[in-house]
Amino acid sequence: MTAPLLEMTDLRIEFTDADGNRAEALRGVDLSVDSGEVLGIVGESGSGKSIAMMAFLQLLPRGARVTGSAKFRGEELIGMSSARIRKIRGKAIGCIFQDPLSAFNPVLRLGDQIAEAILLHDRSMSRRTALKEVERLFELVAIPQPAKRIRQYPHEFSGGMRQRAMIAMALANRPELVIADEPTTALDVTVQAQILDLLGDLRKELGIGLVMITHDLGVVAGIADRIAVMYGGRIVERGPTDPLFYNTAHPYTAGLIGAVPTLDGTGALRQIEGTPPSIFNRPPGCSFAPRCTVAQPVCHQTDPALRVTGATDSACHFPLTTVTPEVAE
Amino acid sequence: MLAYILRRLITIPFLLLGVASVSFLLSQMTKGDPLAALVPERMMSNPEVVAAVKAEWGLDQPLPVRYVVYLGKLVQGDLGTSFTTRRPVATDIAERLPATLELVVAAMIIGTVMGLALGLLSARFRGSVIDSVARIFALIGSSLPIFWSGLILLYLLSVRISLVPGTGRLPPRVDPPPHTTGFYTVDALIAGDVGLFVQALTHLALPAFVLGWAVTGVITRLVRSSLIEGLSMDYARTARAKGAAERRVLVGHALPNAMIPLLTILGFTFAYLITGAVLTEAIFAWPGIGSYAVRAAASLDYPAIGGVTIVGSIAFLLANLLTDIAYAWANPRIKVH
Numbered sequence: 159m160t161a162p163l164l165e166m167t168d169l170r171i172e173f174t175d176a177d178g179n180r181a182e183a184l185r186g187v188d189l190s191v192d193s194g195e196v197l198g199i200v201g202e203s204g205s206g207k208s209i210a211m212m213a214f215l216q217l218l219p220r221g222a223r224v225t226g227s228a229k230f231r232g233e234e235l236i237g238m239s240s241a242r243i244r245k246i247r248g249k250a251i252g253c254i255f256q257d258p259l260s261a262f263n264p265v266l267r268l269g270d271q272i273a274e275a276i277l278l279h280d281r282s283m284s285r286r287t288a289l290k291e292v293e294r295l296f297e298l299v300a301i302p303q304p305a306k307r308i309r310q311y312p313h314e315f316s317g318g319m320r321q322r323a324m325i326a327m328a329l330a331n332r333p334e335l336v337i338a339d340e341p342t343t344a345l346d347v348t349v350q351a352q353i354l355d356l357l358g359d360l361r362k363e364l365g366i367g368l369v370m371i372t373h374d375l376g377v378v379a380g381i382a383d384r385i386a387v388m389y390g391g392r393i394v395e396r397g398p399t400d401p402l403f404y405n406t407a408h409p410y411t412a413g414l415i416g417a418v419p420t421l422d423g424t425g426a427l428r429q430i431e432g433t434p435p436s437i438f439n440r441p442p443g444c445s446f447a448p449r450c451t452v453a454q455p456v457c458h459q460t461d462p463a464l465r466v467t468g469a470t471d472s473a474c475h476f477p478l479t480t481v482t483p484e485v486a487e
Numbered sequence: 488m489l490a491y492i493l494r495r496l497i498t499i500p501f502l503l504l505g506v507a508s509v510s511f512l513l514s515q516m517t518k519g520d521p522l523a524a525l526v527p528e529r530m531m532s533n534p535e536v537v538a539a540v541k542a543e544w545g546l547d548q549p550l551p552v553r554y555v556v557y558l559g560k561l562v563q564g565d566l567g568t569s570f571t572t573r574r575p576v577a578t579d580i581a582e583r584l585p586a587t588l589e590l591v592v593a594a595m596i597i598g599t600v601m602g603l604a605l606g607l608l609s610a611r612f613r614g615s616v617i618d619s620v621a622r623i624f625a626l627i628g629s630s631l632p633i634f635w636s637g638l639i640l641l642y643l644l645s646v647r648i649s650l651v652p653g654t655g656r657l658p659p660r661v662d663p664p665p666h667t668t669g670f671y672t673v674d675a676l677i678a679g680d681v682g683l684f685v686q687a688l689t690h691l692a693l694p695a696f697v698l699g700w701a702v703t704g705v706i707t708r709l710v711r712s713s714l715i716e717g718l719s720m721d722y723a724r725t726a727r728a729k730g731a732a733e734r735r736v737l738v739g740h741a742l743p744n745a746m747i748p749l750l751t752i753l754g755f756t757f758a759y760l761i762t763g764a765v766l767t768e769a770i771f772a773w774p775g776i777g778s779y780a781v782r783a784a785a786s787l788d789y790p791a792i793g794g795v796t797i798v799g800s801i802a803f804l805l806a807n808l809l810t811d812i813a814y815a816w817a818n819p820r821i822k823v824h
Contacts, residue, residue, distance in 0.1 A: 217727055219719075240732075248730035255725060263722040265743045265819055274739070275729040311819040327729070 161232045162190035163335055163367045164214075169226035169236075171206070171213050173437075181437040184210055185391040186226070188464070193334065196361060196368045198378030198399070200414065201388035202434050207371050210388075211337045215251065216243050230335070249279045252328030256340035258320035262312040268323050269293075269308025275330040295326035299356060318349035325356065335367040342377055354381060375414045379403065387411045390435055390445025397470025407472035407479045410446045444475070452476055488815070495808050502804060503797065504558075510796040511557055514789045515550060522546070525570055544570070557793075566797065567790030571782065576794035579779060584798065585669020586656060587775030590767065591760040592670075593695035598702025599753065605703065606710025606745075611737055613715060621707065629704025637697045637770040644693060651693045654772035657686055694771040698764055702756055706749065713748055717741030746817045754810025761806075762799040 171184040184206045191197045201207040212218050214228035214235040228235045230251065235243065247253075255261040262271055272295065273288035280288075289308055296304035299322040312320060321341060328336050338357065342350040358381045361368045370378050378385055378399075385402050387395040387410065395408040406412045416428035432449035435441055441448060447457040457475055464471050468479035522537060525544060530536045541547040545556060560567060566576035602625070609621040628636075644650045656671055657663060664674035664683055671687035717723060718741050726736045765777035772778075776795060783791030815821045 215728065217724055244730045244732060246730075247728055253725070253728040255721065255728075257721070260721040261725045263726070263740050263744070265747070265817065266740070274726070274731070278730045278735075313820050327725075 161229070163193045163195075163231065164189075164191040164369075165227075165229045166190070166210070166214065167227040167229075169210060169213060169228055170224070171209055171218070172223045172225075174221055174223075175438075179438055182440075183222075183391055183437055184213065187388075187393055189386055189393070189396075191335065191367045191369055193367050194361075194365045195384070196358075196370060196378075196382045198382030198385040199369060199371045199388060200373065200375050200378060200385060202373055204434055204437065205388040206391040207373075207388045208339050211339065211369060211371060215247055215253070215337075216240065217247075245279070248275050248333075249331045250334050252331070252333035252336045254321075254324050254328045254336060254338040254341045257344040258324040259312060259317070259344075261324065262320065264312055266311070267309055268312055268315065269310075272308075272323065272327045272330055275327050279331050291330070292326070295330060296323070298329070298360070299323070299326045301326070317345050318352060321345060321349075321353050322356065325353075325360070329360065329364070329366075332364070333366060335369070336361075337369045337371070339371045340373070341370070343372070343374075350377070357381065375417075387414065390440065391437065392445070392473065393464055393471075394446065394474070395470055395472040396464065401469030405469045405479055407467040407470050407477035408446075408474045409450050409452055409478060411472075412478060444473070452478075488812075492808070492812065495811070499801075499804050499808075503800060506800040507558065507561055507793070507797060508554075510793050511554055514792055515553075517787070561797070566794035569783070569791045569794075570788040571786050571791070576790045579791065580776065580794055580798055583775050583779050586773060587761060587764060587768070587777060589670040589672065589691065590694055590698065590773055590775060591757065591764055593691050594698035594702060594760065594764070594767075595753070595757055597695055597699030598706055598756075601699065601703040602706025603710055603749075605707040606714060607737065607742070609707070609711045610714035610718070610741070611734065613711075622711070625704040625707035627704075628700035628702075629708075631701075633697055633701060633766040634770060636700065637694070637767060640693060640697060641770065652686070652689050654770070656690055656773065657683075658690075661686060694767050694773055697771075698760065698767045702760075705752060705756065709748060709752055710745055713745035714741045717744045720744075743817075747814065750813045750817055751810055754806045754813070758803040758806035761802040762795065 166187055166189045169184055169187045169189075170182065173181050173183055175181070187206070187210055189197070189199075189210075199207045199210070209218060209222075213222070213224045214230070216224075216235075216238070218224070224236055226236065230246065235246070262268065269289050269292050270285075272292045273285060276288045276291055277283060277285065292308050293304040296307055301307055301319055301322050307315075307319075307323075312323075315323060321344075325341075328338075341357065342353050345353060354377065357368065357370075360366075361381075368381075370382060372378055375385075382399050384396070384398050386393050387402075387408065389410050395402065395406070395411045402411065403415060406415060410430070413428070413430040417430065430449055435445050435448070441458065442461075443456070443458040444450070444453070444461055447453040450457065454476065460475075462473045462475045464473040467474065467477035470479075522531070522540065525540050526537060538547070545553060548556070557567070564577060566580070568574065569576050569579055572579055605621040605625055609618040612618050641654070645653050652658060661683070663671055664678045664680060664687075667674050667677050672684055672691060675681075675684035675687050714737060718736065720741075723736050723740055726740045727733075731739065762776060762780060764773075764775060765781055767773065768775045768777040769781060776798065779791065780795040782788070783795060
């Protein structure tokens with residue numbers, strides 16, 4: 159078996175704020191993505207899902223200390239020189255960001271912004287050739303009238319079209335891995351579905367690995383091969399998509415699934431009570447224990463390790479797949 | 488765009504009417520007596536002389552009449568006759584305006600180039616020694632009073648080491664180049680007189696630097712803070728994710744966004760300096776609008792004061808219009824209708 163495309167081992171991120179308070183935003187994450195695979199990373203704001211990806215691309219703001227390992231095609235990214243990682247960013251790893259209105263430069267033409275992605279990695283190419291290539295990319299992501307569109311500014315695009323342009327930019331250099339950070343969050347539901355279809359089709363067509371970061375389990379349900387659920391800076395459940403939905407082990411995942419509306423509309427949406435813990439003030443035990451409906455005293459004392467619990471891996475003292483009689487009461 | 492510019496131009500006469508009226512009324516309300524400038528002191532006791540002078544300058548007319556006469560002449564481009572130079576104010580100003588414009592344009596070029604360079608350097612190396620040096624240089628420029636920095640530099644560079652010539656636009660007894668633009672440097676080049684060009688340029692260098700240094704301070708601070716803000720924006724992260732180096736993010740992405748506030752400040756500063764270069768003009772004996780305005784104010788020369796006010800207002804209005812046009816060009820999100 160070949161090495162995974164991307165392999166993170168015990169990835170940790172520590173921030174120090176202006177007052178010198180230290181906070182661990184990521185507390186040891188192990189994840190891997192294979193070529194052509196779709197990994198969904200699901201979690202609430204502050205769960206660490208986005209910064210895990212930004213960390214190995216070295217896109218975090220100053221003051222973040224990253225430890226652990228993240229290997230891309232076997233090459234260690236953590237601590238890599240900025241000159242070397244620039245050759246990987248935008249070339250072998252493409253990024254799609256949330257809210258493409260602020261993610262694009264408002265005063266530059268979109269065609270030029272996407273052409274820049276190509277030109278940065280191919281110094282010999284002319285701007286004119288790069289713009290032709292952008293037109294081709296716009297056709298690929300189904301943006302009509304590409305020749306006219308490349309001369310327009312971001313504010314002249316609709317939200318959905320902007321996100322398509324963002325996808326075109328991520329694909330500009332035929333990457334092996336694309337990281338999509340909340341790619342559909344800023345969009346209307348119907349447009350969301352179109353963008354998800356487009357991402358799924360392109361991935362199959364181009365055979366790229368895709369990491370989908372989202373707070374919405376529903377977004378990744380149809381597209382991901384595997385899903386990792388994050389909470390409080392770590393992975394609480396990880397596994398292939400189907401078992402994660404049908405043989406859920408972690409109460410938090412179960413809570414998320416309960417919060418997804420169903421098509422037949424039966425039953426009220428369930429919510430997870432409470433709010434996620436502050437990263438400056440984490441409870442000693444399981445981070446989810448204060449909000450967990452089945453928490454026991456031990457949950458507030460020791461943080462459970464991520465281990466095999468049935469069809470998925472989960473970090474829970476009392477995984478739902480192996481319900482103990484006392485919890486079931 | 489053309490319709491927008493035309494519409495803006497149409498409003499200018501109305502704004503000028505307001506400016507002219509206010510400046511006229513204000514000057515009438517001052518307690519000073521313009522007769523002091525017009526009549527020699529020993530003649531003041533002679534009522535016939537005073538009455539004759541009043542009649543000659545229209546001072547015997549009631550206020551509303553003087554106002555209408557003033558406006559009527561103004562429309563024809565007649566700014567009145569200066570009490571002190573006894574020449575038409577319009578002629579005085581036309582003679583002096585190019586000197587001020589040459590000084591201000593040169594100062595703006597120096598200030599903009601230095602301000603952009605220092606702003607870029609300090610944003611690129613923020614927190615480093617380069618940042619501190621650039622910011623201190625800018626801070627000194629904008630906080631030192633020009634009458635001090637101008638005098639000190641004049642003393643050091645001209646009197647002590649003779650790096651630059653003294654005051655004025657040209658050495659004494661050197662004839663100015665034939666009048667085309669009124670900018671001695673440009674006119675000398677047009678006339679093909681390189682020697683004269685060098686003389687005009689060296690005379691211009693120090694006052695333009697002193698004035699430009701003050702402008703540098705404002706621009707450096709603005710550029711630096713806009714760039715640092717830009718570097719923290721989402722689009723900067725996107726550029727980094729594309730593989731852009733930090734320098735490229737700064738120049739290719741943050742700088743175009745920083746141009747928007749910069750243009751506003753540049754337009755405003757330019758307009759301000761047309762009448763605000765007073766101190767520089769005074770120290771360097773620069774025969775411009777500013778020194779003319781000071782003399783006019785000191786001698787209660789109402790026509791001259793009014794003339795400078797009108798010209799300054801026109802400069803302000805035009806600079807504002809140009810700023811808005813440039814703003815629409817720099818910011819594609821602005822659509823002018």
